[in-house]
Amino acid sequence: MFSGTKKMASACWGPVRRYVRMNRDDSAADGEICTDDSLIWSRDLEKHFLGEFSFAVVQANELNEDHSQVETGHAATFIGVYDGHGGPDASRFISDHLFLHLMRLARDRGTMSERVLCDAISATESGFLNLVRRTYAIKPAIAAIGSCCLIGVIWGGTLYVANLGDSRAVVGTLCQPNKIVTEQLTREHNASMEEVRQELRSMHPNDPHIVVMKQGVWRIKGIIQVSRSIGDAYLKRPEFSLDPSFPRFHLPEPIRRPVLTARAILAHKTLTA
Template identity: 55%
Template sequence: MLRSCYGRCFGRRNGDGLLWHMDLKPHPAGDFSIAVVQANSSLEDQSQVFTSPSATYFGVYDGHGGPEASRFVNRHLFPYLHKFATEQGGLSQDVIKKAFSATEEDFTRLVKRSLPIKPQIASVGSCCLVGAISDGELYVANLGDSRAVLGRRGFDGEKKSVVAERLSTDHNVSSENVRREVEALHPDDSPVVVYCRGVWRIKGIIQVSRSIGDVYLKKPEFHRDPTYQQFVNFVPMKRPVLSAEPSIVNRKLRQQDLFLIFASDGLWEQLTDEAAVHIVSKYPRAGIAKRLVAAALQEAAKKREVRYKDIRKIEKGIRRHFHDDITVIVVFLDHHKSSSNPNHKKGNVGYIAPPVDIYSHNLDEVEDNSGDKIFPNVESRSRVAY
């Protein structure tokens, strides 16, 4: 069946026209590498890195139902983090919660304004994973099932020299603990989680229990809107069944902490935490995020019994039947480095985000994604030229 569609499914490009990557760039405490491969007709994964002498932010946003929510988060979350951190004298869990809340509120207002002309936007959402490093402190905040994994040196008694340590919580009802959490919050709304189409889903619709967006599952009043009712089936609920409250972990960086992997669930569907950490620890830094994406694609090809070199030629949209959009950011932690790094002298700010759509970018049709639009108060001469 799969082989019979090769003539229609595979394009003529050499290499992978749906892949974008950046081999290696500096941040104040080390280096980072990014790679993105597109599978959906419109890229639903968005990501970004913001570096400054005071803090570095890493973001991975995995959209669902469309790209609108992940693109919105990509343009609004970091400015809120920067704003609130400046107002409160530094980064904190409270700053992060306020930034997530403000982004959720802004997107909800956008949905309400857009409803008459684009009612389907009420069912668009995004997972949201953010890492931040400031003053030797690491923060990881997430909604949904994108994941942050730490690679660290093994302690005495641990068998491996480099150990994988998961830093984030997967808010996905495939986990029994998450199912119990959701059910406990809705004791009078049974069944709130049902087994549907081979997986557990909230209201038979969605697997993640936390997100930005998905307003129709958070605001019952949307179901009373006749415009919206034309596009989405009624979902009976007594209160919001999804949350935008992030799980946050913070800890001091330690000498044994070697690197961080931030990735959308497209990677983790194919690779275990341990396999990803092993790859990063084994191979050179330059291009390591691309190497992780390639390893995931190899696994996806094996599952579908096709050749790896062929899966790279499948067109967007059709490619979603083989794997999801995949975004990977690998952050190396060099503890001898600091804000005195010559690449990050006082006042220097760097911003980078992959193209909004990889396919269009590779056809030279990408929209301007410069840091000036994200941080309009940052002068272009102060940005690191990426």
């Protein structure tokens, strides 16, 4: 039975594998629509084992900082949104590695679960911090590069969602003809929200500058708004404190404990026809 579920795990995405990355040099595949505005991208309706689906992407930052990823197969669909900041390295690393970690863990465990999503994100974070460690001496600015991460997996009639950062997952249900009821599945991790500021203050009671109002915006250590991310090593590891030659990201004193975390908030929802 277990060997059968392992085969099912690898077969879910195996037949059809599609990366969707928003790059200036990428050309649209069949059925993809790239408008004159290169920050907007969409794909028309396609068949899915639960029905039909389509999607559209509106990009927020520089072209090379944000990435999206879609993987489809006979029995599962994976969607990832990676909102990068500080540079392209983290969001690109996530799009190259997260889905592969997810598939490996699902295959090894023979199923999909919130734990699988959490462990895949942790493995991606560890891999990127290792990259920072290897390249920090020649590229210290990589320690200030990070990315928010929102992923969703439809598997066996259940939608699994994991989020860290200030993206938001919303699901819509068609209750009546022409009436869609929406449900927010994740909350943002942004210092502009009172509950996030309270969480940070409770975790850092001896740091009066853990959240600072700067130029009318609440920021963690006066620098960044998101409280969870992949990357941003200089706010997680004291050894990655940036050189003063990078004043935008320089901390007046080394951190004693991680200021940001890569711990994802997880949710799941049973889908009905």
